């Protein structure tokens with residue numbers, strides 16, 4: 505079942521996640537719920553925190569439209585600073601230029617606990633950095649100026665209020 509996407513600055517989004525240690529049915533169920541929530545919201549990636557679960561796992565979208573799960577990911581290397589337009593399901597309707605790296609090397613586990621290493625560049629590297637940021641308790645707005653963050657905060661509070669009103673009706 506698709507779950508509601510958590511809106512920044514909810515605490516679950518600003519707290520580092522715990523590593524996944526149980527690669528059983530619970531993880532499969534969580535990954536399924538994350539996929540459904542991501543598809544409903546039309547995202548190209550989603551972290552567990554975005555449906556309110558503080559565990560180190562996320563889905564990452566490839567350029568061909570397929571997705572793969574990353575469990576307990578770590579960035580081993582990054583190179584080529586770039587500035588890219590970025591958005592997030594947890595910060596609806598806001599996009600801004602964010603400092604990132606063109607290339608990253610990551611290691612991560614899959615749903616059965618097997619380790620993989622991946623060198624990625626371009627959009628895939630961008631999505632990986634965005635999702636791993638989430639798992640470290642960061643959202644892309646953390647890379648922006650305090651002034652901008654303040655304005656976005658105001659915007660998100662208004663949005664939260666409007667959503668709550670909608671739910672009551």
Ligand SMILES: [Zn+2]
Pocket residue numbers: 591592593594634638
């Ligand atoms: Zn995001």
